[in-house]
Amino acid sequence: MCVEVTDWRGVYWWVVLLWIVGVAAAGDPPWPCPQRCECLHEILMVNCSSRHLTSVPEGVHGNTKRLSLANNRLKMLGRRQFSGLGQLRELDLSDNMLTMIEVEAFLGLQNLLTLRLTRNRLKIIPVGAFSGLSSLRLLDVSENELLVFLDFTFREMASLQKLEASENDLVFISNRAFNGLLNLQELNLDRCNLTSVPSEALSQLTGLSRLRFCRVGFTTLPNNSFRRLNRLRELTISHSPGLDSVAANSLIGLNLTSLTLSYCNLSAVPYAPLHHLVYLRYLDLSYNPITSIQSNLLGDLLRLQEFHLVGGSLLRVEPGAFRGLVHFRLLNVSSNRLLTLEETIFHSVGTLEVLRLDGNPLACDCRMLWVLRRRLRLDFDGQPPSCASPVQVQGRKFQDFTEAELPGLFTCRQARILNRKPQEVRTDEGHTVLFFCQVDGDPIPSVIWVSPQRTLISTTGRIRVLPNGTLEVRYAQVQDSGYYRCFASNAAGNDSISVSLRVRGFPASSSRNRSAHFFLEGWSLASTQMPVNGSQGPQPFPFDVKTLVIAVTMGFLSFLSSVAICFVFMFFWSQSKGQIKHTATIDFVPRSAGAASTGGGTSMETGRFTMKLI
Ligand SMILES: *[C@@H]1O[C@H](CO)[C@@H](O)[C@H](O)[C@H]1NC(C)=O
Ligand SMILES: *[C@@H]1O[C@H](CO)[C@@H](O)[C@H](O)[C@H]1NC(C)=O
Ligand SMILES: *[C@@H]1O[C@H](CO)[C@@H](O)[C@H](O)[C@H]1NC(C)=O
Ligand SMILES: *[C@@H]1O[C@H](CO)[C@@H](O)[C@H](O)[C@H]1NC(C)=O
Ligand SMILES: *[C@@H]1O[C@H](CO)[C@@H](O)[C@H](O)[C@H]1NC(C)=O
Ligand SMILES: *[C@@H]1O[C@H](CO)[C@@H](O)[C@H](O)[C@H]1NC(C)=O
Ligand SMILES: *[C@@H]1O[C@H](CO)[C@@H](O)[C@H](O)[C@H]1NC(C)=O
Ligand SMILES: *[C@@H]1O[C@H](CO)[C@@H](O)[C@H](O)[C@H]1NC(C)=O
């Protein structure tokens, strides 16, 4: 028995001894590790993630630098929840069920650099919740249910550099919410329910250099949207499908190097708002229904290097579109509706390095020859363009053409006017005359008509160019007479013909000649000097001039005669009455007193006044 007892004692001491030795060997210094957590002493980390915790565990060592409580069931953080962890650099509270953070919850974490609160259920952050976090550099509150940022929420966070607030239900950011964030460089507000730019709140972020808004409900960018953000370099606004207008002064005060306005509803390049961004290097207007890039309007963007307009509705890039841009090196216009891209759009095609032109119905004629010639030097980003027409090269990629087969391909046929038979028309006033100008060429030539006064004739008005190139002169007038000229031109050349029109006036209409002439002067001015493709131009008169003149004259005559008859009638009437009463007396009961009857003691006196008739 005795032997047995001593044996048990011996075993006990052995166990104690082994335990002490074991702990001493395992780590230095030996930390007490909170229950259910894993302590990585070498990196001073306490890992309590995914442990079904419902509260912050006790006993985390004061030297801990990183504490993870991610993926637990924490519902709220109380006051001074982490006191005693003054050495903590990184705190991860993401993927919990936090709905509430009390004021001063993080007090004492004066060395904390990173705080992650992503994927919780926060609806509101009380003012003062973040107090004491004077060293914090990164705060992530994305994927919560935050509705508003209140004034002074981030007041004591002067070191904060990056604020991630994407995927919340933010509908409002109070004007002084960002007060105190003097060093914030990056703000991310993707996927929130803002309907307008929180300009006033943003104006406190004088150190901001990157700002992102994605999937927001903006419909317009008003003037001065980003005032005082003069350090901002990168601005992204995307997936805002209602955004269709950018006011001329909306970006004033900014000095951007990169601007993205993609997946919006812009129907034109916002030339005026961009105008002052002389340091801009990167411009992305992809996925907007923009149909053309006009000539000479981007020349102020002196340092522009990259232009992206992918997936738009581009039909045309006008010659000179990128004129003045001497550093231009990348054009990305894939997936548009471009038939061609002429070399003359660039300032100098020599600087171009990358070209994405795939996904366009390209016509492989002489206008695209410059791309073909550079096909081995240009970087197509793995997606070389291919021909949609003409038939013999349809579907072929630019890189597949060999030198040997080039002659005879990528050619144009000069514009030519087919029917050159002289067209000389003599007609009487009021008739409609057509002049033909049938053209041929590859690419299909454009046709313009010029009047005897050398103005361009538009597609609307009394004298107009029909869609098939025919000139139509309706209700011909004497002063329409003269020589008209048709010009046909394409990339390979031009051609022209001249036609003549003689209109004889009516000899009998001399008395109305002056006024008709006056009307017509005004009219022809309007119809010939209009911009050719302007839709806002004056609409053509629905009437013939002559009809109008007659109608006006007759209307005036009948008005005069009615007035005269009236006067005559009144004269006889006044003569027939023997004695005329010159005054009329009218009695009345004041309406307010009778109707309201509030019992206020208003006298129910009947009124009376006398009118003198003249
Ligand atoms: C913390 O623990 C979780 C779960 O045990 C593990 O997935 C994760 O990798 C750990 N983190 C670190 C930094 O060790
Ligand atoms: C925010 O927008 C989303 C998606 O449009 C919507 O489901 C949600 O109800 C909105 N939240 C608020 C608070 O308006
Ligand atoms: C923006 O400012 C410009 C220039 O001052 C002005 O012409 C324009 O009307 C303003 N736009 C709006 C929407 O206020
Ligand atoms: C985009 O603008 C067009 C007119 O310019 C309008 O018809 C359309 O509804 C707008 N789309 C959206 C999503 O607002
Ligand atoms: C604008 O930004 C550029 C490039 O970041 C910088 O060199 C330039 O000094 C800035 N200009 C002003 C007026 O801030
Ligand atoms: C061109 O745009 C497409 C679509 O946005 C993008 O995937 C591609 O990387 C861009 N190419 C270059 C060279 O920037
Ligand atoms: C052009 O169109 C007009 C009206 O549609 C027609 O009268 C004319 O014959 C056409 N011209 C030619 C050359 O086809
Ligand atoms: C037509 O071509 C000639 C040279 O071939 C050129 O001098 C002239 O300016 C062109 N005219 C038009 C209207 O394009």
Ligand SMILES: *[C@@H]1O[C@H](CO)[C@@H](O)[C@H](O)[C@H]1NC(C)=O
């Ligand atoms: C109509 O007026 C024009 C000039 O005003 C004149 O040359 C012409 O002879 C006049 N026609 C008739 C028919 O009086």
Ligand SMILES: CC(=O)N[C@H]1CO[C@H](CO)[C@@H](O)[C@@H]1O
């Ligand atoms: C003369 C001229 O420029 N006409 C243009 C009017 O617009 C159409 C397309 O909208 C062009 O095809 C014409 O060339």
